Amino acid sequence: MPVFEYRGFDASGKAIKGLRDADSVKALRALLKKDGVLATEVKESGKAGTTTKAGKKEKQGLLDRDVELAFLQRVSTEDLALATRQLATLLQAGVTMVDSLTALIDQTDNAAMKRILSQVKTDVNEGSSLADAMVKHKAFDHIFVNMVRAGESSGTLDVVLERLADFKEGQAKIQGEIMSALMYPMIMVFVGFINIGILFTVVVPRITKIFEHAKVQLPLQTRILMFLSGAVRDWWWLMIIVAVVGVVGFRKWKGSPRGRDQWDAGVLRIPIFGGVLRMIAVSRFSRTLGTLLSSGVSLLVALDIVKNVVDNTKIMQAIEVARDAIREGEDIAAPLKRSGQFPPMVIHMIAIGEKSGQLEQMLVRAANAYEIRVDQRLKGLMSLLSPLLILAMGGAVGFIVFSILTPILQMNTLVK
Secondary structure: OOEEEEEEEOOOOOEEEEEEEOOOHHHHHHHHHHOOOEEEEEEEOOOOOOOOHHHHHHHHHHHHHHHHHHOOOOOOHHHHHHHHHHHHHHHHOOOOHHHHHHHHHHHOOOHHHHHHHHHHHHHHHOOOOHHHHHOOOOOOOHHHHHHHHHHHHHOOHHHHHHHHHHHHHHHHHHHHHHHHHHHHHHHHHHHHHHHHHHHHHHHHHHHHHHHHOOOOOOOHHHHHHHHHHHHHHHOHHHHHHHHHHHHHHHHHHHHOHHHHHHHHHHHHOOOOHHHHHHHHHHHHHHHHHHHHHHOOOOHHHHHHHHOOOOOOHHHHHHHHHHHHHHHOOOOOHHHHHHHOOOOHHHHHHHHHHHHHOOHHHHHHHHHHHHHHHHHHHHHHHHHHHHHHHHHHHHHHHHHHHHHHHHHHHHHHHHHO
């Protein structure tokens, strides 16, 4: 078994080096990773033999497999946050950019991230800045690239990367909370549709055959049930076509400027749900703007970036108006207040931050406050939505049972 020399950092950030035997470089890095060591350099020791052709072929096979897997995987927010924090740690420890990227490439298990980091490393090695190398990849959004560029310009890249890691971890947390909140209702709706579909296509047709030969006037609800059951059995293909056409048409309308504007304005007016969407947009605005400003990005540039984060045209328009007003010499709080899209508490905190010279800190505090409120409101909505869904499904099943039992009871009465 070959022996390798390695250099790296332990969990506390202390530089370490040593010798260790392993089947391959990849196996050694896996062992070191398991021990909490972030390896920055691994090479075969002179005490062992040279690399064989079989080893080279194995390495090439692994590389080909990674390239293939890259097309099947995506870079999640969690993956990006972890890589960003590791890069910041390595740079703070004095490791060069190229060596830091090499360590990240070897440490990551995500094939897509490995491929992207390899391309970034190649560009950096050829003289490109980190921001210019990252801008070529969709995994790094405008916020990420602009913050990295600001960090490179100010000589505080390691600090900016730490803030970016915090920012991405916060994003991942909110996304996880939203998905976990929606998971149970989505499962309930899916199971409910399957159950009702089975009732309509299997159970109801068998029972209603009895009524077809009966000489009794069927109740209205039973006739409605028989019509719906027949429609599902005979016209299911048409329903699918109508649903597909409806979805495509809706997406096309929503993708148009006028449709997007009408949709975004409408969802904000929905009781309860619209308030949650506004709070999510406000927390994103505050968190992103505060992070950008604290990283050295100018206010006008930061606002131009932030407007694409809120994902609502009405709030985007308010940010654009505020940016134009600032360009004319006005403060940020006044135009945001005139727009009517931002809560008074946020406007008040921004105004205080401007006057005290602590705008970045006040924006982060506002983001923290609204993220807590979003979490509480989502939990409240989910606790309300679950019983409502149960009532809806129970009502649907109850209607089916009632529609079947009513004529059966009528027939029993006639027989007696």
